[in-house]
Structure formats: structure tokens, C-alpha cells
Amino acid sequence: MxxxxxxxxxxxxxxxxxxxxxxxxxxxxxxxxxxxxxxxxxxxxxxxxxxxxxxxxxxxxxxxxxxxxxxxxxxxxxxxxxxxxxxxxxxxxxxxxxxxxxxxxxxxxxxxxxxxxxxxxxxxxxxxxxxxxxxxxxxxxxxxxxxxxxxxxxxxxxxxxxxxxxxxxxxxxxxxxxxxxxxxxxxxxxxxxxVRSDIGGSGVMFSIDTETGFDKVVLINAAWGLGENVVQGTVDPDEYQVFKPLLGDPSLRPIIARKRGAKAIKMIYGTQDQPTRNVPTSKAERAALVLRDDEILKLARWAVTIEHHYGCAMDMEWARDGDTGRLFIVQARPETVQSNREAAVFKSYRIKSKGKTLVSGLSIGDAIISGTVCLIDSAKDIDQFIDGSILVTSTTDPDWVPIMKRAAAIVTDHGGRTSHAAIVSRELGLPAIVGTGNATHLLHTGQEITVSCAEGDEGQVYEGVADYAVETLNMDDVPETKTKVMLNIGNPGAAFRWWKLPADGVGLARMEFVISNAIRIHPMALVHFDRLKDEAAKQEIAAITAGYQDKPAFFVDQLAEGLSRIAATLYPKPVIVRMSDFKTNEYAGLLGGAEFEPDEENPMIGFRGASRYYSPRYREGFALECRAIRKLRNELGFRNVIIMIPFCRSVSEAQKVLQVMAENGLRRGEDGLQVYVMCEIPSNVILAKQFAEHFDGFSIGSNDLTQLTLGVDRDSGDLAELFDEQDDAVKWMIRSVITEAGKAGAKIGICGQAPSDHPDFAKFLVDCGIDSISVSPDSFVAVKQKVAEAEGKGVLAASLRASAGG
Known part of the structure; x- marks a missing residue:
């Protein structure tokens, strides 16, 4: 005492x-x-x-x-x-x-x-x-x-x-x-x-997503050696994200993101005259993740405990002793940026047209800004900075704050989400892109660029002045509706931006977006890696999957974690994940894909969707998709995920797909698993009653349904005027399938573009009795208001009819 x-x-x-x-x-x-x-x-x-x-x-x-x-x-x-x-x-x-x-x-x-x-x-x-x-x-x-x-x-x-x-x-x-x-x-x-983290590891941890304020995740940064490099932003650390609501179940491992950082240097003990010094890391250290899964989960549980005790979001520093392997919290303080943001209002930024991508890195904030580069190598050159410019530098420390206050945006070579540049940029409300690796080599003073932090975890620096839109969304303006309004989300990196929207779930999560952006490799090229003929593709695949002896496991892990970020955003509300729906030409564009895809004259109505899943050409690839969904639901814990099968042409095809899924551990009805089918082919409408016997629900894909109902290639410029999702024939199809689904007791929604592009279309859908409408996030508020208006008019009309009848 x-x-x-x-x-x-x-x-x-x-x-x-x-x-x-x-x-x-x-x-x-x-x-x-x-x-x-x-x-x-x-x-x-x-x-x-x-x-x-x-x-x-x-x-x-x-x-x-x-x-x-x-x-x-x-x-x-x-x-x-x-x-x-x-x-x-x-x-x-x-x-x-x-x-x-x-x-x-x-x-x-x-x-x-x-x-x-x-x-x-x-x-x-x-x-x-x-x-x-x-x-x-x-x-x-x-x-x-x-x-x-x-x-x-x-x-x-x-x-x-x-x-x-x-x-x-x-x-x-x-x-x-x-x-x-x-x-x-x-x-x-x-x-x-x-703590002997000089021979162990250390980093920073937040009990909240630092960019969006999403309060259901823990963000952890990690690097080898002492923690000052992570705080100062002189090292690009590993990054992990953990979903808090599922941490209480010891049988689950809800790690929803792992990103290996470059970790080029580490700080270790020095001499008495110079107590610490930086040394290069080994190749093995750069290739490895700093934390094991059990350590990630332990730190995340501590973050939840600390947050609960303090009653607010927390910013913490941790260290792992290299002698004992023990983890420690060495500092904790309240998070001060996202906690002070106005909850009911946020701005949505959207790129309309842009120049070529010059550099990319981690996005800080969610804004877009165009301006002129001012490249500064040292804080000693502060007098050279031009107010209102975009600051480009290698890294920042507190000595840079006077310059940062005068900048329009910030771009750095090094640093993670918890680096000094990131923390101060958030506090100042500036968009920033950190950890680009080479911005100071590729950008120059006087150059016009656009900094975009509005497209997800990865921020982009575009050449020139981009055209972009800014919309202010006020949650106080969102009415309640009986018809569910859900979101279409493809990019896991941008999903957390929309957590504040009072949406009823995710009506369409596009698996192919994760495959093309996070994985980039054809699944069959991973299954048959050893027999690939394209040596250049083989080398690139080997580099991407470094650390994975089992190449298919890379696909499973990346796909499960990518989808988990979408599933987490509105948890525990339903999230409908559509199994892969690439066309053959799109599959062929993936690494190693050309060796496994046929050359088709019209891929739009060719070997796509359900037909692939039981075909010898792709059955092994579909098995990997099923493994990823199993991991997503059973290991990570996202039982709110519903599977959706696209482009299912016949009832017999539905039966084949469901059988293949069952063989891969995804049996409809088991562990609460629901399976929906896309309604995008006239046969889905004509035989809706029969399809309803094999699926729990329908989701109308209005683009493809319009294409096949009217016989118009949706990509044809010459026929663009004929492609109309509000055509009477298309409306007849939609009304018919909604009626039949209702009779069969199956759920039915729409995930096409029509309600997003034409909010008035929502009234037609409400009048038909649709269960849900899924729209792009930036049109959510407008569609929600249209639905409420349509429902209100419907109630008024029913009331007037009842009065007239009396």
C-alpha cells in the first residue's frame, strides 16, 4: 500500500x-x-x-x-x-x-x-x-x-x-x-x-472499427518487437478483426479478417546509451503472422472485458513476452474520435468517374477529396507546405501535426490503422491513405490527384480530379415499413460503412466479388495446382498463397472471412449469400482460369450458375465454395447466412445442386440452413410452385429476368432503349411469381437494380405483396420512404373501400 x-x-x-x-x-x-x-x-x-x-x-x-x-x-x-x-x-x-x-x-x-x-x-x-x-x-x-x-x-x-x-x-x-x-x-x-516484446510482438487494439465506428468488432494491429513502430507508423503491421457478439461461445472462432503486413523492421533492446534500436526483420518474420488464432481471440476477449468495465469504446496497447509467451495490456484509454460522431447523420461518397489508379493503401475515414500534391520529406521543411494541399510523405509523428492541420488529405508510405498518421487524420476529420509503400516515389509536388477512402478498406489515389457525389443520410428520416428493405452488398471492405442503416438484412451478398478481388485465383487452379501449364500464373498463385501447403484451403479461408464481414454488418439479421455467378469469360480471367473454362459465343446464357455446380468441369470448385460456407456458419458462427442458387434452369437441376451441396456438408434444413433460388429465368416463374418445393425462398433478379423475358441482351448498346425492367411483360412475370410464392408459403424478395434506380418501382412491388426489397445502400433511404408511402396509400385505399362497402 x-x-x-x-x-x-x-x-x-x-x-x-x-x-x-x-x-x-x-x-x-x-x-x-x-x-x-x-x-x-x-x-x-x-x-x-x-x-x-x-x-x-x-x-x-x-x-x-x-x-x-x-x-x-x-x-x-x-x-x-x-x-x-x-x-x-x-x-x-x-x-x-x-x-x-x-x-x-x-x-x-x-x-x-x-x-x-x-x-x-x-x-x-x-x-x-x-x-x-x-x-x-x-x-x-x-x-x-x-x-x-x-x-x-x-x-x-x-x-x-x-x-x-x-x-x-x-x-x-x-x-x-x-x-x-x-x-x-x-x-x-x-x-x-x-514486457520482453523485443523478442516477442506488440501492437495496438481498438474495441471498435476505427473508420466506421462499427461497435461489434475488435481491431488488432501487430508487429514484431517493441510497440513504438506500430504507434509511430514506421512499420506496416498485421491486421486482425474479431466479431464481438460471437466471442462468448468457446466453440467458435469469429476472426473475420487477417491481413499480413510487411513488418520490414522491428524495434529491439539496444545499449545503455541507446536503449532501443530498429533492425530489419527476417524473411520468415515478414512472411508469418505475429499472432496465433488463440492469441487473437484472447486479446479480443480482453478488449470486450475492458470496454464493458469502462462503459465506452477503448484504445489499448498490448505486448507479448518473447520469453514466457504471456500477453499483457500495457495501456488503455477511451477512444475519442468515433465515439463523438453524431450517430443519426453520416455522409455517403460515391465515385462517378475517375482517372487511373496511381497508388493504394489502407483507407482512413470514408471521404473523397481532390487536390494538389505537396510532397514533404521531413517535418523540418514545414515552411514548404502549401495550405490546402494533399500531404504526401513517408510517415508522420507528432512533430507533423502542425502541417497535418493545414492539409486537405494525407498519403503515407508506411503505417497501419493505428499509426500516428491514422489517429491524427481521424481526429482532424481528414481522409488519409496510409501504408501505400511507394507514394513518395510515384507522386510529385504539384500533381493533381483524388484521394478516395469511400470504396472500402483499401483507399485509392487516382490521377487527376475525379467526379464524385456526396449524399447526406439522416437516420431520423427513415420510416418503419412492413415490407422489409434490405441491402445489396458485394464488397466486404466497404460493408461496415453501412452498419448504421436500419436495414432488415442483406438481400444479396455477391460471392464473386470476394473471389475476384480478395482471392483472384480460379478455384480449379488451386485444386489442380500441380498440373497447371501456365508457369507465370503458377508462380503468381504460389506467391499469393504463400504459407498455405494446402492451396484450396487458401480459397476457403479467404472466401469465408470475406463473406463474414458482410454477415457481421447487420448480424443477427439474415444475410443472403449468392453462390458464385461468374460467366465463363469472367472465370477465365481469374489466375489459372483459362485452362478450365470453355470458350463460349454467348456466356450470358451459357455455362453459368447452377449448371456449373454439379458439372465435372467445376464440381471440385463448387465443393470449395461449400467448404467456405460451412466454415462461415459453423466455425465463425454466422448462422444468419442463407444460401442462394443463381440461374437454376429447371426443377431437376435444382435437385442435382441440392444433392451436391448435401454431399459437401450443406443440407437444407440442417442447423437451420435455408436455401433460396434466384428467380431470373421465365421457367422459375412458370414453375414457381414446383421450385418452392425445393427452396425456402425466391429472390427476383430483375436484370436477367428482363433480358430473358424481352429477349434483349442487357449489355447491348444498340438495344438499350428496349431494356426496361418496368415493361408490362416483366411486371407480369414479377407479379405472377410473387403470387405463387405467397401461395406456397415461400419468402420472396427482389435484389435487382430496378428499385435502386427507380424508387417509384417500389410501389408496384408493395402492391404485389412482396416480402422484401434489396437495394444499393446509397438508395436505401429513398426506397424506404417510397415503400412507406406505398404502404400508407395501401392502408388508406383499403380503409376507403371498407367505408364504401359499409
């Missing part, structure tokens, strides 16, 4: 109410040790100096008046920020420790070393400002942290430098912007036993 009058306090004696005493960082560490240790959350031991100790240092060295005078000269314009910061830091660095404070620090340090079982234990020395981590200010990276500090002299020197770091240029500027009184903010020093 710590002495109440002591200048130091053990973490175990602190609670989160002690912010004024030891700052947000240290009070939070104490809170976790006291309350969450018994729930299995491991936090390294340590102690903190108090705010009183800081002020005692200031007054014992007689520097309070000088600090006040220097700040006053700066705020009145008589001195520059660099001059002011340097002068105040010198006051601290040249100061002497009050004997009582130094004795208390060293005595407690030796006790900490004794507890650790070694002399002069290695510690992390962290800064914790007494005003930090407030709801509208994170103070992320504003003060310094010193790692691998050992010995009395080194410890006191690091503590002195922590005090001085309260007045770095960036910290002074940040406080001034946020309206904090410089002379009322104190600094507490946290001295924490080092």
Missing part, C-alpha cells in the same frame, strides 16, 4: 478517479490491475509519480515564473513556438531532483525489480498528463515514452526527460488548440515493468 503523502504510488493503489493525481494513462493502469486482473486481464506491474511531485520539481528548481513568462511571450507573438519549447525543456533538463522525490522513485524501483526477480529491472518510462484522454482530446503521442530503461541514473534521467516532454512543440500546440491552460496541466510518470 502506498503512503498517501508519497510522491510515488503503486499502480495497484490507483483507480480511474485518480486522473488529477496521476493522469489518465496511469490511473487507467491502476484501474485495470485492481479490477480486471481477477477477470484474467494481465497488466505489468509498476508505479507512478504524482502531479504534486511534478509541481514540487518545478518549484524546487524555481522555474514556474520562467515557464509562465516564456508561454506569455509566445502567446503574445514575441517568441516562436520552437524557441519557447526549447527554452522550457532546458529548464526541466537542467533541473535537479528534489531528494525526497528521487529517493522515493529509486526505492520503489528497487522494490519493483525485487518483485520481478532481478536487479535493476528493465522498465518502460511513460508520460501521463493530468488532463489527457478527455472525451474530446486523446493527447495521443504528445508526450514521450522511453523503453528498456535500467539502473538508477538512467531511470532518473528518463523521468526528467518525461517532464521536459510536456513542453515539446507539438504538446504545446495541441494544448493551445484544445484550450488547456499550460500552467494547470501537470505530468505524472509511469514506471512499468518491461
Amino acid at each position: 502506498s503512503d498517501a503523502s508519497s510522491p510515488v504510488v503503486w499502480f495497484e493503489d490507483l483507480r480511474r478517479v485518480d486522473v488529477a493525481k496521476v493522469g489518465g494513462k496511469n490511473s487507467s493502469l491502476g484501474e485495470m490491475i485492481q479490477t480486471l486482473g481477477q477477470q484474467g486481464v494481465d497488466v505489468p506491474a509498476g508505479f507512478a509519480t504524482t502531479a504534486d511531485a511534478y509541481w514540487n520539481y518545478v518549484d524546487e528548481n524555481g522555474i514556474r515564473a520562467a515557464m509562465t513568462e516564456l508561454i506569455g511571450k509566445w502567446t503574445s507573438g514575441k517568441a516562436s513556438l520552437p524557441e519557447t519549447g526549447e527554452a522550457i525543456r532546458k529548464l526541466f533538463l537542467h533541473g535537479e531532483w528534489p531528494k525526497a522525490t528521487a529517493d522515493a522513485i529509486l526505492k520503489t524501483y528497487h522494490e519493483l525489480s525485487k518483485r520481478a526477480g532481478r536487479d535493476n529491472a528493465s522498465v518502460a518510462v511513460r508520460s501521463s498528463a493530468t488532463a489527457e484522454d478527455l472525451p474530446d482530446a486523446s493527447f495521443a503521442g504528445q508526450q514521450e515514452t522511453y523503453l528498456n530503461i535500467a539502473g538508477e541514473a538512467s531511470l532518473l534521467d528518463a523521468c526528467r526527460r518525461c517532464y521536459a516532454s510536456l513542453f515539446t512543440d507539438r504538446a504545446i500546440s495541441y494544448r493551445q488548440t484544445k484550450g488547456f491552460d499550460h500552467m494547470k496541466v501537470a505530468l505524472s510518470i509511469g514506471v512499468q515493468q518491461m
